[in-house]
Amino acid sequence: ATLSRGTGAALRYGAAQSSIVDSAGAIIEQAKHIAVIEPFQTDVAQPIGLVNLYVHNGSGNTSSALVAKVQSDIDGANGIPGWKSAGVVADVYAAPDYLVNVTGTITLEADAASASTAAEDAISSYIQSLGIGQPVIRSELIAIVMEIGGVYNVLLSAPASDVAVSAIQKAMPGTVNLS
Structure with a gap:
């Protein structure tokens, strides 16, 4: 069995797999804390297919490189499927x-x-x-x-x-x- 893609849990899981590595392959930054927020749940004027992911590296000052990596992993890239459902807009931000x-x-x-x-x-x-x-x-x-x-x-x-x-x-x- 595999984890279904497109759910809030799947988005959190996919984001948690994202990391930035150095030239030797050692992890230098990774998404340790993830929040999935669906704006339409609190504001009906927001589109139903919008999901905001907030990521934090656990040590402070989450880098734009990590945010971009999570965005790429959630959307899917280079022939690798992403974690969001078709038609859903998932925007990734650094949690301040x-x-x-x-x-x-x-x-x-x-x-x-x-x-x-x-x-x-x-x-x-x-x-x-x-x-x-x-x-x-x-x-x-x-x-x-x-x-x-x-x-x-x-x-x-x-x-x-x-x-x-x-x-x-x-x-x-x-x-x-x-x-």
Whole structure:
């Protein structure tokens, strides 16, 4: 059995197979986060056969080369069938980064000096793991820091609440500073 082409899942799968490689064949950038948006579902004035794909490389500043590669793979090129249905217009865009700054104070247990760096790294990893359009949940940030050995308490000053991003944006860590 094969994955049906033309569905939202197929478009996501096809985009996820796209990557930019160097001359040795090593992957230098790939589509790690993909959002498929059908504009007519929220605006009946939009054509039914229009699908917008937003891609993000997971590390920030998604390149125009990756966007072009995903577009080519979705449309089909060089005798290789694409992933969209006939008659459908699938436009590919880079999901813009939405930088989320995190600042706060952590209280460490004795002999836990490295916990501060581990906490900052864990917060950055959590934010980077979120998909396109997914919010940064403040209580998750606190829970992530509290799970680190040697952390006794944490008080976040920013963000003051959950951070909402639009359906086409990708939350990325901005300045993360826990002292």
